[in-house]
Amino acid sequence: MAEHQETERAGAPIPTVIADELHIVYRVNGAKTGKGSATAALSRIIRRGSDDTARGVRKVHAVRGVSFVAYRGEAIGLIGSNGSGKSTLLRAIAGLLPAERGKVYTDGQPSLLGVNAALMNDLTGERNVILGGLAMGMSREQIMARYQGIVDFSGINEKGDFITLPMRTYSSGMAARLRFSIAAAKDHDVLMIDEALATGDRKFQKRSEQRIRELRKEAGTVFLVSHNNKSIRDTCDRVLWLERGELRMDGPTDEVLKEYEKFTGK
């Protein structure tokens, strides 16, 4: 209880994200037989109107009744084995996936650190910086002001003038570094990072972790999905552990990670 008294003295924490009994369900067409044969498709159309299972639409219940409250100034790690619903949960918080049941309340517009989809391999790095910035909702002036910073941070030009070459000519590491640099250039209220720290060489990883700590100071709340327990330990103070779409544990990083490592047998 000592913790709570401390909290009160520091002023009541301000919630930024509230998840209330959140359920997310994916629907996959023609996955019943696993073959997607013509007859299966036909019967699906004929049975339109009857329930989903009869039509061969398979439901994947990815998040099952998750509830939590995140507060301003927190960095929250999300852990769990593959397919436990971590990325899905982040997308739902960002408002990118509609909830089947339950609700997510947020302060402002949470953003997912994922600009990859807007970038085009056939364009030069230079144009991708601008396109990616615009896609994240930055203004032209903001991008111009930060352009040099983005390029320097990515280190693309360390080995010659690569920023004016099409992105398809980049090595996978270089492309990943540029993507992270573009994504991290914007300030966010609630920021969500999905496995972003695994990119680049060790030097770049250090720089990324530093940038995430900065973003957290600017942002209200940071969510981080990672399979790297060390980067969770280095950046987060609270951890949510998801397993099979359910929230299994919610608490301080050390306690949850200890249980998680016991669970995974590490």
Add this chain to the structure above:
Amino acid sequence: MSCPHPLRIPKTKVFPLVSETTHDGTVALGTPVSPDDGLTSAQLADRYGLSVSGARPSLVEYVRQLWDRRHFILAFSRAKLTAQYSQAKLGQLWQVATPLLNAAVYFFIFGLILKADRGMSRDVYIPFLVTGVFVFTFTQSSVMAGVRAISGNLGLVRALHFPRASLPISFSLQQLQQLLFSMIVLFAVAIGFGSIPDLSWLLIVPVLALQFLFNTGLALIMARAGAKTPDLAQLMPFVMRTWMYASGVMFSIPIMLEDKPGWVADILQVNPASIYMDLMRFALIEGYSADNLPDHVWALAGGWALLLAAGGFVYFWKAEERYGRG
């Protein structure tokens, strides 16, 4: 732990790992904080002014958000246009070469082999045909890009937050820019067959503007339909081809249908594709007089554009929060 500033450590909660467990909403809150204790999530959200994530904005707010993204919409359409030919050796030259080759193929088949130029001199028919092909292609490719605007860009829709209408609008903007390249070819053909640029060429601007509005509306409708039923991408080429043959792209409707009842030609002539083609031909081609246009042609052109643009926009907006599911 290397936390830069002191942080509140939440009390650890452990939940049993049983499928379909339902937790009581208030119990599962991460940190019970005394002044807020006992509040439901909705009350807590209300107290701190949080809003439901991913809810659909009002129509006015939606238009404002879209306006804020205008630079993105333009940059995205131009990037798509450039990326299209970036691997080719001739590069952006294909922007002009592709429509030129298209026109040549249609001329070979319909002008030389099928002789569809009934009732027109060659000086009229060739620009007539090329205009028809280009103007119809503008609508056709906007529709096809519209169908795949959401379903083909799910990655983008699921990763970033922006008004989804940006995508279909951006794609029809890309087609407009493509058409502007084709216009270079079209001007050359028109001049080559004896039409001299005069004041009537200025009519091209309103015609293109209205057709662009029409196409964007259609692309918005197709984007919503295609997001729900991706199969439309397979079906639409056939619909579009039927529409093309029915709109008089390579023949004059009144002349071809002389022996049929008059209402058939009337219906075909008031269809929007045929109206925008005829207006463009009227503006460009010396020997294509106003006699070839149906009555109230400008009202029809404006009406179609307004109906589709406004209707398509509202129709698309109504499903805004559902794009990207599943």
